[in-house]
Amino acid sequence: MKVNLAHGSGGNATRELISNLFKKYFSNEFLDRLEDSACLPPTAYPLAMTTDSYVITPIVFPGGNIGKLAVCGTANDLWMVGAEPQYITAGFILEEGLELEVLEAAVKTMAQTAKEINVKIVTGDTKVIEGSGGLYINTAGLGFIKHRHQLGAERIKAGDSIIVSGTLGNHQSCIFAQRMKIENKITSDCACLGSMVEALLNSGLGLRIMRDITRGGLGTVLNEVAEAGKISIQIEEKLIPIDPEVKGFCDILGLDPIYMANEGKFMVIVDSRDEEKALEILRKNSLGKMAGVIGKVTETGNQLVTVKTKLGGSRIIDVLQGEGLPRIC
Amino acid sequence: MKVNLAHGSGGNATRELISNLFKKYFSNEFLDRLEDSACLPPTAYPLAMTTDSYVITPIVFPGGNIGKLAVCGTANDLWMVGAEPQYITAGFILEEGLELEVLEAAVKTMAQTAKEINVKIVTGDTKVIEGSGGLYINTAGLGFIKHRHQLGAERIKAGDSIIVSGTLGNHQSCIFAQRMKIENKITSDCACLGSMVEALLNSGLGLRIMRDITRGGLGTVLNEVAEAGKISIQIEEKLIPIDPEVKGFCDILGLDPIYMANEGKFMVIVDSRDEEKALEILRKNSLGKMAGVIGKVTETGNQLVTVKTKLGGSRIIDVLQGEGLPRIC
Amino acid sequence: MCVAIPGKVIETDGMTGKVDFNGNIVDIMLGAVDAKEGDYVLVHAGCAIETVQKDMAEEIISIFAELESITK
Amino acid sequence: MCVAIPGKVIETDGMTGKVDFNGNIVDIMLGAVDAKEGDYVLVHAGCAIETVQKDMAEEIISIFAELESITK
Amino acid sequence: MNIEEIISELKAYDQQVNIMEVCGTHTASIFRHGIRSLISDKIRLISGPGCPVCITPAEYIDRAIEWSKKPDCLLLTFGDMMKVAGTKQSLSEAKGEGAKVEIMYSPLDVLKRAKERPGMTFIIAAVGFETTVPSYALVLQQIIAGGLNNVKLLTALRRVIPALEFVCASDTGINGFIAPGHVSSILGSKAYAELAGNYGRPFAVAGFEGEYILAAIYDLVKQKEKNKAEVHNLYSSSVREEGNIKALHLIDQYFEQGTAAWRGLGDIPDSGLYLRPEYREYDAGSFDIRDKQVDASSPCRCAEVIIGRINPDECPLFKTVCTPTKAKGPCMVSAEGSCGIWYRFSK
Amino acid sequence: MNIEEIISELKAYDQQVNIMEVCGTHTASIFRHGIRSLISDKIRLISGPGCPVCITPAEYIDRAIEWSKKPDCLLLTFGDMMKVAGTKQSLSEAKGEGAKVEIMYSPLDVLKRAKERPGMTFIIAAVGFETTVPSYALVLQQIIAGGLNNVKLLTALRRVIPALEFVCASDTGINGFIAPGHVSSILGSKAYAELAGNYGRPFAVAGFEGEYILAAIYDLVKQKEKNKAEVHNLYSSSVREEGNIKALHLIDQYFEQGTAAWRGLGDIPDSGLYLRPEYREYDAGSFDIRDKQVDASSPCRCAEVIIGRINPDECPLFKTVCTPTKAKGPCMVSAEGSCGIWYRFSK
Numbered sequence A, B: 001m002k003v004n005l006a007h008g009s010g011g012n013a014t015r016e017l018i019s020n021l022f023k024k025y026f027s028n029e030f031l032d033r034l035e036d037s038a039c040l041p042p043t044a045y046p047l048a049m050t051t052d053s054y055v056i057t058p059i060v061f062p063g064g065n066i067g068k069l070a071v072c073g074t075a076n077d078l079w080m081v082g083a084e085p086q087y088i089t090a091g092f093i094l095e096e097g098l099e100l101e102v103l104e105a106a107v108k109t110m111a112q113t114a115k116e117i118n119v120k121i122v123t124g125d126t127k128v129i130e131g132s133g134g135l136y137i138n139t140a141g142l143g144f145i146k147h148r149h150q151l152g153a154e155r156i157k158a159g160d161s162i163i164v165s166g167t168l169g170n171h172q173s174c175i176f177a178q179r180m181k182i183e184n185k186i187t188s189d190c191a192c193l194g195s196m197v198e199a200l201l202n203s204g205l206g207l208r209i210m211r212d213i214t215r216g217g218l219g220t221v222l223n224e225v226a227e228a229g230k231i232s233i234q235i236e237e238k239l240i241p242i243d244p245e246v247k248g249f250c251d252i253l254g255l256d257p258i259y260m261a262n263e264g265k266f267m268v269i270v271d272s273r274d275e276e277k278a279l280e281i282l283r284k285n286s287l288g289k290m291a292g293v294i295g296k297v298t299e300t301g302n303q304l305v306t307v308k309t310k311l312g313g314s315r316i317i318d319v320l321q322g323e324g325l326p327r328i329c
Numbered sequence C, D: 001m002c003v004a005i006p007g008k009v010i011e012t013d014g015m016t017g018k019v020d021f022n023g024n025i026v027d028i029m030l031g032a033v034d035a036k037e038g039d040y041v042l043v044h045a046g047c048a049i050e051t052v053q054k055d056m057a058e059e060i061i062s063i064f065a066e067l068e069s070i071t072k
Numbered sequence E, F: 001m002n003i004e005e006i007i008s009e010l011k012a013y014d015q016q017v018n019i020m021e022v023c024g025t026h027t028a029s030i031f032r033h034g035i036r037s038l039i040s041d042k043i044r045l046i047s048g049p050g051c052p053v054c055i056t057p058a059e060y061i062d063r064a065i066e067w068s069k070k071p072d073c074l075l076l077t078f079g080d081m082m083k084v085a086g087t088k089q090s091l092s093e094a095k096g097e098g099a100k101v102e103i104m105y106s107p108l109d110v111l112k113r114a115k116e117r118p119g120m121t122f123i124i125a126a127v128g129f130e131t132t133v134p135s136y137a138l139v140l141q142q143i144i145a146g147g148l149n150n151v152k153l154l155t156a157l158r159r160v161i162p163a164l165e166f167v168c169a170s171d172t173g174i175n176g177f178i179a180p181g182h183v184s185s186i187l188g189s190k191a192y193a194e195l196a197g198n199y200g201r202p203f204a205v206a207g208f209e210g211e212y213i214l215a216a217i218y219d220l221v222k223q224k225e226k227n228k229a230e231v232h233n234l235y236s237s238s239v240r241e242e243g244n245i246k247a248l249h250l251i252d253q254y255f256e257q258g259t260a261a262w263r264g265l266g267d268i269p270d271s272g273l274y275l276r277p278e279y280r281e282y283d284a285g286s287f288d289i290r291d292k293q294v295d296a297s298s299p300c301r302c303a304e305v306i307i308g309r310i311n312p313d314e315c316p317l318f319k320t321v322c323t324p325t326k327a328k329g330p331c332m333v334s335a336e337g338s339c340g341i342w343y344r345f346s347k
């Protein structure tokens, strides 16, 4: 069966969708009341709030689907500020013609992923628009900040080490390959980063700042961090972890892994004295096997990100310009 | 200038959009940090969380625009459970080709509306999809529940009075008229309901439950309330407030005001002994001038909503079936 | 579904025109009726199908008055 | 932008075929080269434009070795 | 008499009477005003073949879909048709696959668009009874006047009288008819005289307000009591005895009668209106559309609903598997269809 | 010698040398590998007319847009062309208004689609240098073999040698050329011999890895020192002296030379490749496209950038008002354009 405008009417069809799908999979004591808002117990912790919309094509891809992204992505943003994700809201925008099975698969994955990380989806909304079977999901997340004191751009010092948690470019390569029908075995790295992050936060190491490396890629994130911390950064090209297959994919399309999107990678700046311990913690985790130090905070004030190339040259890395889309000719 | 895919890349164009538009209008101490999540202070109150996506066409309409809706709608859902709206997240999905001026107007209105109700937009996200200039906004809201003890479906008793805060059908009539190019002077009722709701909550009256009457209309809301409270309801057709122009519009298209969407109306069930006082409070407010009692809770258990027609007949009101779209032939 | 209420012709060139239903003004084909400005018309699918001869509220009252005699 | 790395022909019917770039397999027009399975080709805009005669890494080493003599 | 007296008399009525309201808008009005709750259970109100969508054969939908999938063709339809099943799919499903289908609010919409896009062929899905036919005639007049050669009509236009005759001949126990309001504006109250005489059934022409319907029921009950079979026009504000001559002339100018298929009922002679030979170039292939059942094994009882043999709630699928969101038959799909109206207004 | 020795010699180099890299991929590689940081400031690397998008006249874009707006026509283009300004708008802007423009990844894409949609005419925006021309030749071959009559090529195909001759003749002080890698695979290293001789400029053919570029720079610096003007092929793995005979034959089979307009430069004789008369039915009107300036008052200095008279950062608009997201000239739009590359890789 396919989605039609009635599913977004607010009436019977919407209610059926809610009870047969959303309530069925997301069910919890807060959501099940189906009130205008979810009513949640008080907490003593400071709060973290974030939102992201997920508009990925294809909806299902090797390594995940839009539903997994929608939970991991928002949870990751909470973890990055030292918060523990608690509650998620889910706003679905469905294009007419969407197969209900596709929606159900996404919803099911959202529920599973949320369960794995102990997060509750407490309220939602569904709208239907004209179109041709697309699916867009917005999630907003609420987290309790348990570790905020450890993190902040102002804590970064010259000499600190820049660590990435794994290989770069897998997600975007996977998605582009799907769209362009290039055969390969690259899977998206889409994952929840909580176990790695919490291990770091609980380690007592000298952490400075964390950022998940999503749209805009490492280059953009490093520039944002340089700006926020008023520091400069130098990384080394040969230290950037990248799968050979991803490298090959980038070569075909002229893409630069430094600007490619990931969905299960983050960078963390640590006191250089703690870099080995931090790496050890990350590599103990199955998601962090390829974690590595890629560079250093070089100085404060200048806000420049540079990379030492394999030939020993140096170039400046700015934020991503344009679309980050492949061109072939 | 028009939106293009680069605006959603996460790179430079996205950052420009954030600083020239979102940060410019929404600026506050939480948003301005532009971290993965907004970090917010702790509170002792229980929390309320809600989300809605706004996909309205046309984006600008008499009485408001999508930005006003996106703030009012989400704030209203918080007020309905007795919460005071505090923070809002904003997820923008832009279709390629959208005029940046249109986006800016919506963002400006969001900022103004949020300011009027003392809410902060603390974090956001922007995605760009292929399309033809559409704009979709998701907002999620966080509120502090200060009056929860007064509200709950389980508090409803036979004999309680059903009140609506004003005329029905104005929003949907306005929107349909715009789409179908029917000339009239109907404006959307799009509004934040906080002042009326807070006056009621602070009045000490015997309140039972509140619901904003949006998609699905009064018929759907009453059925939901009947279900949640395990009660029956009888309303009187001639008591339902409706503007003559809206009535005329419904007659043209064969629409039933009972199922039409509003964006600034709510229904509240009160102890019948307090109905006059409740009406007085509502009518004192410029948004509540046309508030009226439309019926009663008749019995518990049956969960049936009936309306006494103008001729004295009786019919059952179910939730909205189908799309609520006009047909002409 | 037919539009149960008649609309008032506020502008016409004989073939098309604007018809007002309680303040809602719609472009209507008028070629199937002889209606001038100020006339009331029944409208169906964007087309006026008949001019209304007298007020419906009055008509209802008079039908009730006559029913006894009609059905005798 | 040209694809800087050569790909290996893993399937061909003379006109088109599949070319493998480090595990990424792409449909490529092969009509402008004489390439058989196992050959390496340079690809541009979906078309193989030349067969690669020898390993580029080796070539780079040999260029450096020869540079003194070439530029003499 | 006044309305209270009529209601109290109808409420207390103790004879069995079966009254058919022919028009979907009457059916909706009966529910909306709670008319059944105001009258005796002995007076049974039965919904007739008054929904143009419900009686349109599946093959018509197929042909409309064919057009909508052709390059540079766009099909314009009233909203109700979108979800009605053809033999393979509905227009809505076809649209989901990329077919070019748009909802029109008035056939007039097409004129401006056709002028703006001369490379696109616009097909109007022209369904309806005599009430709607003048619209199409006027649009055609303007198409011809404007020299537009990129608009065509795919017609499934039906005449009410032959359908009523079919119902009368089927002898489903109807004692009287509430004649359709707006169809009567076009045809005139005289149109029912022959049927009334031939089959001995009274007709009352009524408007759409609840008061009209109560008056019509009262009239028909009384006529039955007195063994009368007259046509009473209770809606003379809008219905003349001779009908709307100008509109009838328009219809006659562009359309001619012919055999037509009614979904579930099969062919009824003279029940269709087709473009006259001199306007055939504007026809999109409307002539040979017959009624093959969508799914012969389907237990949908639409045909019996349409002729009033059963009420929708007597169909075993009603409300169980057949609902407006998952309709099994066209009567459930259309906002004017009996099953859909019964569903929405009852619980 | 090894790479360290070359780098240290180039770093210490104290003579002024101007080297032009002709190919956009070389330009990008120079930035990506930080080559400038490895060599002396005296060695100036100048980007040549190596971006097929940058040199395509605005009128070509206009014609492409025209096609994309015709009913039942769809324009296929490489992504870079989308944002380049025509005289009135870009393809991207036209698409925003409903024009049918799609990005292709390979010209091969068109074949399957054209078969599936015989009612749609597919226009391939065929731009490129000799490297890309064999693709179009092969596609055309298959179009003809498959009997497809709904695909056409709108060509803006250019030959590199006449452009290099234009640069040499303009005497912009270039001391040597890094010859384009893949163009050389097609043309063969011999193609530069005449230019080298006539203008006394050395050429080094190089691959795209940083090492090749360093080797080429070293080669050219040394040739200049020794007053040589030879063609050295440092990329013999992929470039034969005689080029790719099969590809050259393919080009020759379907295309012939003719005068062509280069954006900002005007007409250059023999610099274009056009479909031969026997294949004209597949041409979408590529012959009379001239170069009228988009906006004569624009201070965009693309033309000077393209022939290497100035580096992008010498244009007063560079980075101030001209950025990749708000490009003033085509060199900033294309991922291969000098200005765009300079912008992305410098801060």
Ligand code: SF4
Residues within 6 Å of the ligand: E299, E300, E301, E302, E303, E305, E312, E315, E316, E317, E318, E319, E322, E323, E327, E328, E329, E330, E331, E332, E333, E339
């Ligand atoms: S309820 Fe459904 S299946 Fe039964 S007659 Fe009505 S439309 Fe047909």
Ligand code: SF4
Residues within 6 Å of the ligand: F299, F300, F301, F302, F303, F305, F312, F315, F316, F317, F318, F319, F322, F323, F327, F328, F329, F330, F331, F332, F333, F339
């Ligand atoms: S910077 Fe912009 S305006 Fe200047 S030459 Fe380059 S493209 Fe033209």
Ligand SMILES: [Mg+2]
Residues within 6 Å of the ligand: A036, B077, B211, B212, B214
């Ligand atoms: Mg609500």
Ligand SMILES: [Mg+2]
Residues within 6 Å of the ligand: A050, A051, A052, A077, B036, B037, B124, B125
């Ligand atoms: Mg976020």
Ligand SMILES: [Mg+2]
Residues within 6 Å of the ligand: A052, A073, A074, A077, A214
């Ligand atoms: Mg995120």
Ligand SMILES: [Mg+2]
Residues within 6 Å of the ligand: A124, A125, A126, B051, B052, B053
């Ligand atoms: Mg909602």
Ligand SMILES: [Mg+2]
Residues within 6 Å of the ligand: A095, A131, A132, A134, B130, B131
């Ligand atoms: Mg879409």
Ligand SMILES: [Mg+2]
Residues within 6 Å of the ligand: A077, A211, A212, A214, B036
């Ligand atoms: Mg993030």
Ligand SMILES: [Mg+2]
Residues within 6 Å of the ligand: A036, A037, A124, A125, B050, B051, B052, B077
């Ligand atoms: Mg909500």
Ligand SMILES: [Mg+2]
Residues within 6 Å of the ligand: B052, B073, B074, B077, B214
């Ligand atoms: Mg809401």
Ligand SMILES: [Mg+2]
Residues within 6 Å of the ligand: A051, A052, A053, B124, B125, B126
């Ligand atoms: Mg985001």
Ligand SMILES: [Mg+2]
Residues within 6 Å of the ligand: A130, A131, B095, B131, B132, B134
């Ligand atoms: Mg859209």
